[in-house]
Amino acid sequence: MNLQQLHHFVALAETGNFRKTAERLNMTQPPLSVSIRRLEKDLGVVLFSREVGGVKLTAAGASVLEQARSALFFIQQVRDVARAVTTGEGGCLRVGFIGSATFALMPRLMPIYRQRFPRVRLELQESVTETILTLVNDRVLDVGLIRYPIYRACEVTIEKVEFDTLAVALPLDHPLAKQDPVPLHTLAGEPFILYSKSAVPNLHTMVIEIFQQANLFPNVVQETVQIQTVLGLVESGLGIALVPSLAGRYAMGRIALRKLSGAINPNTGIALAYRPDLETAVGRRFREMVKEVAASKG
Numbered sequence: 391m392n393l394q395q396l397h398h399f400v401a402l403a404e405t406g407n408f409r410k411t412a413e414r415l416n417m418t419q420p421p422l423s424v425s426i427r428r429l430e431k432d433l434g435v436v437l438f439s440r441e442v443g444g445v446k447l448t449a450a451g452a453s454v455l456e457q458a459r460s461a462l463f464f465i466q467q468v469r470d471v472a473r474a475v476t477t478g479e480g481g482c483l484r485v486g487f488i489g490s491a492t493f494a495l496m497p498r499l500m501p502i503y504r505q506r507f508p509r510v511r512l513e514l515q516e517s518v519t520e521t522i523l524t525l526v527n528d529r530v531l532d533v534g535l536i537r538y539p540i541y542r543a544c545e546v547t548i549e550k551v552e553f554d555t556l557a558v559a560l561p562l563d564h565p566l567a568k569q570d571p572v573p574l575h576t577l578a579g580e581p582f583i584l585y586s587k588s589a590v591p592n593l594h595t596m597v598i599e600i601f602q603q604a605n606l607f608p609n610v611v612q613e614t615v616q617i618q619t620v621l622g623l624v625e626s627g628l629g630i631a632l633v634p635s636l637a638g639r640y641a642m643g644r645i646a647l648r649k650l651s652g653a654i655n656p657n658t659g660i661a662l663a664y665r666p667d668l669e670t671a672v673g674r675r676f677r678e679m680v681k682e683v684a685a686s687k688g
Contacts, residue, residue: 393465395429396458398422399437403455407444480509481672486522486534487514490617490637491660495535495552499683503676510672518589518615526663532673534663535680537634539656541595545665549677551684552660556596557635559624560646566630567646574604574652581629582608589615593658597632600653621645634658 402411402422412419430437437451447455475481487496503510515531522534526546538550558572566572566580578601585593601608611629614620620631621641636659638647662677669677 391429391432393462395425395432396462398425399429400455400458400462402426402438402445403447403451406446476671479507479672479675481670482511482513483533483672483676484513484531485515485676486517486525486531486536486663488519488522488535488537488660489516490537490634491535492516493637493640495660495680495684499680502683503679506679507672507675510676519592520589523663526665529665529668532664532670533676536661536663537590537592538659538661539592539596541592546663547666549662549664549681550659551662551680552636553657554634554636554659555655556600556632556650556658557638558648558650559621559631559633559638559641560648561624561627561630562644562646564630564646567648569648571649571651574600574650575606577601577608577630578606579609581611583612583614583620583623583629583631584608584610585620586613586615593617596656596658600632600650600655603653 398411398415401415402408405411405414408419408422412422415422426437433450433454435450435454436448437454438445439448471480473479504512515525517525519534519536519540522531522536523540523544523546525531526534527544534546536548538548540548558566558577560567560572566576569576584597587594597608612623614623617633617637620633621638621644623629624631624633625641625644632650633647635647638645641647662680664673664677
């Protein structure tokens with residue numbers, strides 16, 4: 391018994407006529423008759439009773455018909471899944487993302503992606519840039535949304551998709567909140583919230599370099615990992631911080647966000663991290679959509 395025989399059997403059951411079935415299947419009657427006889431022999435039952443003008447399902451044939459249709463349906467499902475994975479329209483996609491990607495990029499991206507690719511199973515993992523880079527490199531993740539620039543050698547390919555600069559985050563009632571921009575030198579003695587050097591080395595390094603350009607060093611009172619946490623600590627009055635301006639805008643009304651003057655403010659933003667040598671079709675489709683959505687921001 392094979393799939394072709396099942397296909398012939400279902401078609402004949404639906405038409406009840408060898409000639410019509412042969413025309414429907416674009417074949418001649420003799421090989422169709424041979425296919426049905428072989429299927430009956432393989433199953434050990436008579437599937438059709440031959441009558442004048444056509445055929446009629448036997449009791450055994452009627453029972454087999456339901457199962458044959460199910461078998462053909464599931465085989466088609468297997469084919470569809472295989473085709474979807476090959477074209478990037480299905481399969482599993484493992485995405486790592488930094489917390490600040492949820493402020494602007496992901497809320498725009500994910501509804502469009504889910505609408506276009508409903509058959510893709512998404513596995514999302516929030517983490518920090520360093521961890522995401524390692525997981526992408528080790529093939530645990532297919533693609534990552536990370537913070538750039540990166541201050542270490544990395545075999546993973548990086549593509550910038552969202553551009554930004556650092557801004558000064560202040561409690562609403564802070565005296566410096568009345569200034570815009572805020573001069574760098576006025577931050578030197580302020581209680582400062584800094585990013586963890588071990589967990590977030592890129593943002594940590596960026597902030598330290600900004601201060602060192604002016605021979606200054608921040609008065610660090612707290613180190614933390616996530617930008618969301620930094621914003622919350624600023625709101626609570628624990629200190630001030632330098633944060634990506636796009637992330638800071640989503641805390642407006644709870645903190646004061648001001649431009650920074652008196653320093654070379656390096657470009658930052660969100661980038662895609664992936665391995666071209668291991669990229670799947672579903673990963674490529676996701677990467678293309680990230681760039682499309684990021685480019686249509688305005």
